[in-house]
Amino acid sequence: MMFESSMLAPALPEIALACAIMALMMVGVFSPAKAALGRVSFLSVIALVGTGILIAVVGGDYRLALGDLFVVDSFAFFMKLLVIVAALLALVMSDGYIRREGMSRFEYPVLLCFATLGMLLMISANDLMSLYIGLELQSLSLYVVAAFQRDQLRSTEAGLKYFVLGALSSGLLLYGCSLIYGFAGTTSFDGLATQLAAVDQAPTGLIVGLVFLSAGLAFKISAVPFHMWTPDVYEGAPTPVTAFFAVAPKIAAMALILRVMLGPFGELIDEWRQIIWLISVASMILGALAAIAQTNIKRLMAYSSIGHVGYALMGLAAGTEAGAGGVMLYMAIYLVMNVGTFACILSMKVKDRMVENISDLAGLSKTRPGMALALMLFMFSMAGIPPLAGFFGKFFVFAAAIEAGLIYLAVIGALASVVSAFYYLRIIKVMYFDEGEEVLDPVEGRSMKAIMLVTSIAILVFILAPQTIADYTAHAATALFSG
Numbered sequence: 018m019m020f021e022s023s024m025l026a027p028a029l030p031e032i033a034l035a036c037a038i039m040a041l042m043m044v045g046v047f048s049p050a051k052a053a054l055g056r057v058s059f060l061s062v063i064a065l066v067g068t069g070i071l072i073a074v075v076g077g078d079y080r081l082a083l084g085d086l087f088v089v090d091s092f093a094f095f096m097k098l099l100v101i102v103a104a105l106l107a108l109v110m111s112d113g114y115i116r117r118e119g120m121s122r123f124e125y126p127v128l129l130c131f132a133t134l135g136m137l138l139m140i141s142a143n144d145l146m147s148l149y150i151g152l153e154l155q156s157l158s159l160y161v162v163a164a165f166q167r168d169q170l171r172s173t174e175a176g177l178k179y180f181v182l183g184a185l186s187s188g189l190l191l192y193g194c195s196l197i198y199g200f201a202g203t204t205s206f207d208g209l210a211t212q213l214a215a216v217d218q219a220p221t222g223l224i225v226g227l228v229f230l231s232a233g234l235a236f237k238i239s240a241v242p243f244h245m246w247t248p249d250v251y252e253g254a255p256t257p258v259t260a261f262f263a264v265a266p267k268i269a270a271m272a273l274i275l276r277v278m279l280g281p282f283g284e285l286i287d288e289w290r291q292i293i294w295l296i297s298v299a300s301m302i303l304g305a306l307a308a309i310a311q312t313n314i315k316r317l318m319a320y321s322s323i324g325h326v327g328y329a330l331m332g333l334a335a336g337t338e339a340g341a342g343g344v345m346l347y348m349a350i351y352l353v354m355n356v357g358t359f360a361c362i363l364s365m366k367v368k369d370r371m372v373e374n375i376s377d378l379a380g381l382s383k384t385r386p387g388m389a390l391a392l393m394l395f396m397f398s399m400a401g402i403p404p405l406a407g408f409f410g411k412f413f414v415f416a417a418a419i420e421a422g423l424i425y426l427a428v429i430g431a432l433a434s435v436v437s438a439f440y441y442l443r444i445i446k447v448m449y450f451d452e453g454e455e456v457l458d459p460v461e462g463r464s465m466k467a468i469m470l471v472t473s474i475a476i477l478v479f480i481l482a483p484q485t486i487a488d489y490t491a492h493a494a495t496a497l498f499s500g
Contacts, residue, residue, distance in 0.1 A: 026082070068133075092272070097140050100133060106356045110468060117369070128165075132158035136265060137151075139270070153187065190232075193231075210282075230277070240330065248320060256371065260363065263359060274333065276497060311440070328410075334426060342492070343417045354395050354407060376451075405480075414430075
């Protein structure tokens with residue numbers, strides 16, 4: 018049988034990363050115990066950089082591969098690059114922590130690479146089957162890294178909670194897929210889009226399947242009411258794992274829910290918009306109110322991420338190219354803000370002992386002014402204070418919602434944003450106006466300082482070309498509508 022390499026070309030980055038991961042496992046197994054982590058971590062960074070280069074080489078032209086199970090387009094191109102950047106930064110930030118905290122096992126970077134591979138497959142899924150394979154490859158890797166500090170009760174508990182609830186969400190998603198297949202006769206996104214465009218009324222069973230599918234996807238982005246795992250897992254998991262959880266899986270899952278809802282089920286927007294509207298409102302309100310009482314900064318960031326998911330879902334609820342582009346832009350800004358914030362959290366040490374309480378930041382402006390300034394910028398940006406990048410992220414999704422006639426959704430979002438500003442400003446108040454009892458250790462490593470500096474600058478300079486970047490993401494989002 019003649020083999021046509023062009024059929025695999027669009028999936029070349031994923032194939033290369035899969036091969037690299039297998040090689041990394043061999044390197045780890047056959048390296049001396051003391052050298053295994055260093056070698057595998059270094060090679061993992063090279064593998065991710067190489068994957069990013071291959072994604073750029075493949076480009077964003079619309080192409081199908083692997084029996085039409087896999088799609089490459091401008092939307093996938095942009096979101097995959099975000100995932101690669103998030104994974105790279107998370108891997109770099111975690112190096113010092115895993116050596117210091119007794120997690121020096123080469124499996125850690127390998128698992129992060131496995132999870133990244135799953136995310137790339139999720140973003141390019143063009144069938145319910147490839148959707149599930151990518152989702153589970155990501156999830157199984159994350160279940161393990163959440164409990165990676167197996168000698169600590171909190172980490173083990175976090176991994177168990179995430180596994181049990183993740184299994185439940187996977188069951189809901191699979192049941193929804195089976196209903197959709199049973200009533201439509203196909204699992205292909207293109208086939209579903211064609212069928213739904215040809216009928217006046219979709220079968221009730223298919224709509225019920227879509228509800229279950231939406232529930233499973235909502236769990237992956239930790240949207241209310243499927244958010245229960247998030248605060249406990251964020252607090253219990255090792256801090257670099259929490260940093261990874263907060264960015265890369267969120268971006269991939271948001272890309273997946275955009276592709277599923279606006280692609281094959283775009284014709285059913287009146288049905289699924291009600292679901293997205295409800296979970297968007299619930300996520301914004303819970304994220305704004307529940308974080309107020311938190312004293313642990315990792316739990317606060319968990320509730321903050323729930324709120325940000327609610328804001329991003331406003332763009333999906335709009336169901337337009339501007340809305341989808343707004344979500345893409347929002348996730349890019351969300352990546353920068355969260356990576357910078359977790360770089361600061363990973364630098365919160367007192368006498369080489371990690372601390373996580375907000376009160377531990379007291380007096381930071383006097384002892385570590387650079388770190389305090391960076392964290393202040395991230396908090397202001399998350400609160401949506403102009404002219405920082407976070408303001409523009411919210412502005413474009415709010416504008417898309419208003420343009421689509423979702424006035425009440427935008428109003429609720431604005432009110433939730435005002436309320437959430439309280440706990441962001443409280444962190445700034447603690448850093449600049451409270452007297453600290455203990456002094457935080459200096460920021461460790463040049464890489465951590467560089468990440469804080471670069472992300473801070475990105476938050477500031479975004480104002481130079483917000484509309485240009487928004488126009489690019491809106492153009493990239495057209496792939497979801499024109500396939």
